[in-house]
Amino acid sequence: MSQSRHVPVMLQRCLDLLAPALKEPGAVVVDCTLGLGGHSEALLERFPEALLVALDRDKEALRLSGERLAPYGDRATLVHAVYDELPDVLDRLGVPRVQGVLFDLGVSSMQLDEADRGFAYAQDAPLDMRMDQTTGMSAAEVLNTYPPGELVRILRAYGEEKQAKRIVSAVVREREKEPFTNSARLVELIRAALPQAAKRTGGNPAKRTFQALRIEVNGELSVLERAIPAAVEAIAVGGRIAVLSYQSLEDRLVKQVFAAGAANTAPPGLPVVPERYAPRLKLLTRGAELPTEEEIAENRRAAPARLRGAERIRESIG
Numbered sequence: 001m002s003q004s005r006h007v008p009v010m011l012q013r014c015l016d017l018l019a020p021a022l023k024e025p026g027a028v029v030v031d032c033t034l035g036l037g038g039h040s041e042a043l044l045e046r047f048p049e050a051l052l053v054a055l056d057r058d059k060e061a062l063r064l065s066g067e068r069l070a071p072y073g074d075r076a077t078l079v080h081a082v083y084d085e086l087p088d089v090l091d092r093l094g095v096p097r098v099q100g101v102l103f104d105l106g107v108s109s110m111q112l113d114e115a116d117r118g119f120a121y122a123q124d125a126p127l128d129m130r131m132d133q134t135t136g137m138s139a140a141e142v143l144n145t146y147p148p149g150e151l152v153r154i155l156r157a158y159g160e161e162k163q164a165k166r167i168v169s170a171v172v173r174e175r176e177k178e179p180f181t182n183s184a185r186l187v188e189l190i191r192a193a194l195p196q197a198a199k200r201t202g203g204n205p206a207k208r209t210f211q212a213l214r215i216e217v218n219g220e221l222s223v224l225e226r227a228i229p230a231a232v233e234a235i236a237v238g239g240r241i242a243v244l245s246y247q248s249l250e251d252r253l254v255k256q257v258f259a260a261g262a263a264n265t266a267p268p269g270l271p272v273v274p275e276r277y278a279p280r281l282k283l284l285t286r287g288a289e290l291p292t293e294e295e296i297a298e299n300r301r302a303a304p305a306r307l308r309g310a311e312r313i314r315e316s317i318g
Helices: 011-021 038-046 059-075 083-093 109-113 139-145 148-159 164-177 183-193 207-218 220-234 248-262 293-298
Strands: 028-031 051-056 076-080 098-104 235-245 281-283 306-312
Touching: 011 038, 011 098, 011 235, 011 306, 028 038, 038 051, 038 059, 038 098, 051 059, 051 083, 059 076, 083 220, 098 220, 139 148, 139 164, 139 207, 148 164, 148 207, 164 183, 183 207, 207 220, 220 235, 220 248, 235 248, 248 281, 248 306
Parallel strands: 028 051, 028 098, 051 076, 098 235
Antiparallel strands: 235 306, 281 306
16 A cells, blocks of 8 residues: 555645634534545544544445544544535534535545556556446446547546547547447557647646546536535534645636635625625635645645635525
């Protein structure tokens, strides 16, 4: 097991952002993306009076984290759920409001490191990419069955892949000969399909296609679109949310929700702003914060990270 997988990204900064909201005994903090439990363990450690609720859709992650967090006993409640199910989870647990929420988006390092999950383009594996392997379509099924136009749309929208058409026409040609099952064949096909100039920039040429497939397979952006507003709603006044994202599509979504919450929506020219138009959120980060160079040197997976934080300053009205 490689050490790199145990290094939670921007850990100290996340804890500092949430700290003012988690001082009171019995404060509840939600880790929406438990993974291997690095952030969760640090939250329990740093805020000894706080209670943790942690979600993950990956049963293997829950099992491993359960062992790691066992010493904290009933301070930690681990739940098998996708993070847009947060309102239902809190409802079942009888927790009306929480004081802190943390999202660490993107693929957990465990999923990248387990070769047989098919997330990583650096090693050959079955093209699966499901975070919850008990449900839904695999990446191979998406590649083998989606109409070409739909595949092009996914690669463009979720992978920001400029060569989407070239890649998809190669995929369609190849899948007619034999359906896709493994990642190496797809990586090879992408390398062959791209013009020389496109191969010289930005790391592995398969990276954008793999990202796009992963987002499609797990419905990540549509889940996130529901999850961030739901998390903001679940936070008590004075509570805080911190979100780590690893690609521009996720970061843009988070930015939009936070900006809308922090906006004064009153019609111009009112002498006094009525409560219902006043901002509900206060932004805690100027734009998105980036990891330090030292952190990137120690943990290359931190490189694309973007951190945004906000505080709930009033209840929603109406």
